[in-house]
Amino acid sequence: MxxxxxxxxxxxxxxxxxxxxxxxxxxxxxxxxxxxxxxxxxxxxxxxxxxxPSLVDAHSHAFQRAFAGLAERRKAGEDDFWSWRDRMYGLALKVTPAQLRAIAAQLYVELLKGGYTQVCEFHYLQHREDGSAYPDDELALSWALADAADEAGLGLTMLPVLYAHAGFAQAALRPDQRRFATDAAWVWRAAQRLNAAGRPLLNAGVALHSLRAAHAPDIRALQALVGETALPIHIHISEQLQEVRDSLAATGRRPMQYLCDEFAPDARWHLVHATHSEPAEIAAVARAGAGVVICPGTEANLGDGLADLPGWLGAGVPLSLGSDSHVTRGWIEELRWLEYGQRLGLRQRNVAADPRGGQPSSAARLFEASLAGSAAPAGLTSWGLAPGxxxxxxxxxxxxxxxxxxxxxxxxxxxxxxxxxxxxxxxxxxxxxxxxxxxxxxxxxxxxxxxxxxxxxxxxx
CATH class of the missing domain: 2.30.40.10 (Urease, subunit C, domain 1)
Incomplete structure (x- = not known):
């Protein structure tokens, strides 16, 4: 043999x-x-x-591994996603390429221990601490992640992120977002360089941070550059209710409906979180053929809310898992959180099970859905125990x-x-x-x- x-x-x-x-x-x-x-x-x-078979971790911010466990105290007032984000930016403003490599190598070993063998790095930490480009190579932080993945020995899908605005009605970024600033040309150039590197376990797609951070002209510019190229396209969407309210105020439509109406997403698109949805939005995403990336551990940690798991599964929308902020780093715990969140919210058991469809096991249905949804967000043609x-x-x-x-x-x-x-x-x-x-x-x-x-x-x- x-x-x-x-x-x-x-x-x-x-x-x-x-x-x-x-x-x-x-x-x-x-x-x-x-x-x-x-x-x-x-x-x-x-x-x-x-x-x-292993699974793909379809959503990661590796630098946030250094923040896991450090934002679990409230000194005064209320604590929510937005206050967590402000504190997280403090870390983002300090990390160097050498530090990022060390953080990511630790994370990637932990992801292997958690049953992931490929990670999709939604990478928006791009520039020097003052916001200027690294003089020797503008992709210094990307290469730090690629080197860490090489050291750990898992596959890496890099997703350089278009991040241009602080909000739906804001033309500029905030000062504490200066290390994230990119446009469509920068993102496309980064993806091309990463794909041309010839590393056997490295490939690249593209990402849009969110509808609030990438406005319509930005999205259309990146779409024009990508064209029909078979690259995965990721975007944060509908993670927080405030984002939904802001989208309604700015566009007259909820985020996923606006995305589907205006930008014709297809099977290359992967909608990260998609926490707050209505049946019409789920139907629109299903018609488009796009997938969703659910990150149950992070969504619980940040108080995002519960995704409509029965709705997404019932509509046949491709589903994958992400570890996101890395408060959880294994798919076993993510699947547990995914089902238990539904049980707590609906006060039922075995919500994901589908005995009428021949699948009485919640674990098996969720695992099979995550397995079937693993290849596409990583830009791979197949995944699992299958020829090819x-x-x-x-x-x-x-x-x-x-x-x-x-x-x-x-x-x-x-x-x-x-x-x-x-x-x-x-x-x-x-x-x-x-x-x-x-x-x-x-x-x-x-x-x-x-x-x-x-x-x-x-x-x-």
């Missing part, structure tokens, strides 16, 4: 557990075939537990807390709703092991650099 060959005692294929699975990849680290019900032949790598997809996968530790003794049909349910601690034993990217028994080969050195940077940022050094 040529290439790489793995044998799993069980693997999640075609939406269910199947036994004795031979998985073959080519020399590039992409799947070529799967054979079910075959005892392990000699000379193959026998995996130590059940195999799951990159050979990324997870090996479960069946002796982990919550999984021990669980019968196989309930294994995914227990993983999402009953496990705690590290339930992933091994993690592979492009056929190469990145975590072995829950540990990354470089994690101690990476953690030491991260701790040093956290000390620098806290003291102003």
């Amino acid at each position: 040529s290439g790489q060959v793995f044998w799993a005692p069980q693997a999640w294929l075609d939406g269910r557990w199947q036994a004795e699975v031979l998985m073959q990849a080519d020399a590039r680290g992409h799947w070529t075939s799967f054979t079910v019900g075959r005892p392990a032949p000699e000379g193959v790598e026998r995996l130590a537990g059940p195999v799951l 997809a990159r050979a990324d996968f997870l090996v479960l530790d069946t002796r982990a807390s919550g999984l021990l003794g669980v019968p196989q049909p309930a294994l995914l349910d227990a993983l999402v709703f009953a496990s705690q601690g590290q339930a992933l034993r091994d993690v592979y990217v492009a056929g190469r092991v990145r975590l072995r028994q829950g540990r990354h080969a470089g994690e101690e050195a990476i953690a030491d650099r991260f701790a040093a940077v956290m000390a620098e940022l806290s003291t102003g050094a």
Whole structure:
């Protein structure tokens, strides 16, 4: 047999557990075939537990990993998304390229431990502390992220962000947003350079920060540059009720309706958060073929609200997950939050389950939806345990807390709703092991650099 060959005692294929699975990849680290019900032949790598496909983390702001846990106190008055944002900007004004690389490397190892093997970096921290371009390379901070991803060994989709305005009615940025300033030409140039870099696990799309930060002329200018190019296009939208109110005042329409009416989004578009929606907006997004990226941990942490999960699932809109501000860094917890938020809001159980559609498991339905929605936001043509997809996968530790003794049909349910601690034993990217028994080969050195940077940022050094 040529290439790489793995044998799993069980693997999640075609939406269910199947036994004795031979998985073959080519020399590039992409799947070529799967054979079910075959005892392990000699000379193959026998995996130590059940195999799951990994997921794509479709929304990340890596620098915010250094802010996780540092905004959880309220001294006076009310605390909300907007007050959190003002405090977060204080960090954004200080981070250097070297510090960003150290922060991102720590984060990316943690994402591997959380079951993600590709991350979409919604990257708007672009310039020097005073807002001027880095003199040697205007993409210095982008390359810092790419180097961190190389060190961790996971795939990276860079999304340089168009960020031009402070609000719907504001022509300029605020002074504390000076490091974010870009236009359509800058974003397009950055995406082209990143895609031309030739790094095997790096690709790029484009992003618009939001309708308040990218106005109609900005959006149309970027659309003209992208044309029909098959790049993912991401945008924050309808995260906060204030954004909805501001959109109504400025355009006469709610954000997603305005986007669909004016800019004809298609399957390349990925609407991040989409928290506050009406049925007509969900229908418009579904007709457009766009996807949504839900970030349950961050949306809970920031008090954003609960997305209409039954509405999005019922309309067949592609769904993916994001870790966003990185208060949570694994898809197991994100899926748990996604379902539990609905249970709390609707006072029901197993909201995501669809027994009439043949899926009685909430965990399986949410996992399958997230798996099916993983490729497009990352600009990839396929994902998961399927021929042609990159050979990324997870090996479960069946002796982990919550999984021990669980019968196989309930294994995914227990993983999402009953496990705690590290339930992933091994993690592979492009056929190469990145975590072995829950540990990354470089994690101690990476953690030491991260701790040093956290000390620098806290003291102003």
